[in-house]
Amino acid sequence: GTTTFDLDMTLAIEEAGERAGVEMRGGYQMRSARRSINLLFADWANRGVNLWTIEERTQALTAKDGDYTLGTDIVDVIEQVVRITAASPEARYNMTRVSISTHATRTNPTITGRPTEVWYDRGQASTIAHIWPLPDATGSYTLYYWVLRRMDDAGAYTNTADLPFRFLPAFISGLAYMIAEKNPDKCPPDLIARLERRYDKDWALAASEDREKAVLKIVPRSSSYRVN
Numbered sequence: 565g566t567t568t569f570d571l572d573m574t575l576a577i578e579e580a581g582e583r584a585g586v587e588m589r590g591g592y593q594m595r596s597a598r599r600s601i602n603l604l605f606a607d608w609a610n611r612g613v614n615l616w617t618i619e620e621r622t623q624a625l626t627a628k629d630g631d632y633t634l635g636t637d638i639v640d641v642i643e644q645v646v647r648i649t650a651a652s653p654e655a656r657y658n659m660t661r662v663s664i665s666t667h668a669t670r671t672n673p674t675i676t677g678r679p680t681e682v683w684y685d686r687g688q689a690s691t692i693a694h695i696w697p698l699p700d701a702t703g704s705y706t707l708y709y710w711v712l713r714r715m716d717d718a719g720a721y722t723n724t725a726d727l728p729f730r731f732l733p734a735f736i737s738g739l740a741y742m743i744a745e746k747n748p749d750k751c752p753p754d755l756i757a758r759l760e761r762r763y764d765k766d767w768a769l770a771a772s773e774d775r776e777k778a779v780l781k782i783v784p785r786s787s788s789y790r791v792n
Contacts, residue, residue, distance in 0.1 A: 571732060573598060574721045580739035584759065586747050594721065600742040601718040601725070604735070609639045609714065611767065615774050616728050617713050618642070623693070625705040628676060630698045632707070637714045638691040644709040646679050646695075656708065659695070667694055676700035679707070734770045737763040 571579065577597040581588035588597060608614060617639070623632050625646075634641070645656045660681045667683035677697040685692040691711075699705050716726035725735055741759040744751040751759075 570724045570729065571736075572722050572724050573601065573718050576601075576725065576736060576739060577721075580736050580743055583736070583740035584744040584747065584751055585755065586743055586750050588743075596746060597739065597743060598718045598721070600739060600746070604738045604742060605715040605717075605726075607738070609712070612771055613642070613712060613775075614715070614727075615776075617715060617726075618710055619713050620708065620710050623707040623709070624703070625679065625695070625699040625707055627700060627702040628674075628698045630673075630695050632693045632695070634691045634693055634709070635711070635713075636690045638686075639712040639714055640686065641684050641691065641693075641709050641711050644682055644693075644707060647706045647708055648678070649704060649706055659707075667696070670696065674698060679705060682707075728774075730773060731770045734763065734766040737766040 574594075577588050577594060580597070581593075586593075588594060621634070623634065625632070641661075644659045644661070646659055647654055647656045657678065657680070659679060662681045662683050664683055664685075666681075673696065675697045677700050679695040679697060679699060681696045683694045685694060693707065693709075695707070716723075718725070725732075727735060737759070741756070741763045744756045744759050748756075
């Protein structure tokens with residue numbers, strides 16, 4: 565009747581090592597596997613939207629200030645709105661995400677008003693939001709945005725991974741594949757290839773479940789049609 569099964573880093577490394585046929589007993593082997601875990605999480609950030617890492621955050625906007633450092637743990641921003649706090653009742657308006665080309669070639673970059681567009685500078689150290697038009701009053705606007713944050717590092721061996729239980733098979737399969745790659749003297753090429761296929765399969769299964777399941781409705785706009 566319990567639903568609490570999980571694997572701390574030590575158990576995860578042992579399980580993955582068993583699949584690769586490598587005994588993970590030495591201190592260096594454990595440190596090497598923990599490093600592989602952190603690289604595995606970085607790989608996951610590039611593979612798609614991990615729903616459990618979505619967070620809502622806010623940023624108060626200042627008059628005539630268009631640049632805001634949002635954070636150092638952001639993989640990407642997936643949605644944003646601006647809230648007018650002075651309105652009664654408070655109102656939220658969509659903001660359009662634009663490219664660096666659009667942002668860089670504005671003919672009126674210092675115009676003020678309600679922000680309607682944003683370009684995200686996804687730098688190495690942090691993500692910076694460049695909004696336009698510049699806010700016309702301090703305290704009148706708040707940027708609400710939803711991010712994909714970085715997964716927590718492996719950290720101590722007693723930690724559990726920052727992921728839902730349904731991703732444990734993909735986690736172990738990926739780690740086993742990475743351990744096997746590091747030990748070619750103990751893992752023949754056919755085993756490494758088999759572990760890679762297993763990892764891709766387990767990831768695809770987990771990713772197919774970790775997706776939005778909202779209803780999609782598409783309604784054509786008759787005014788956009790031209791009849792000759």
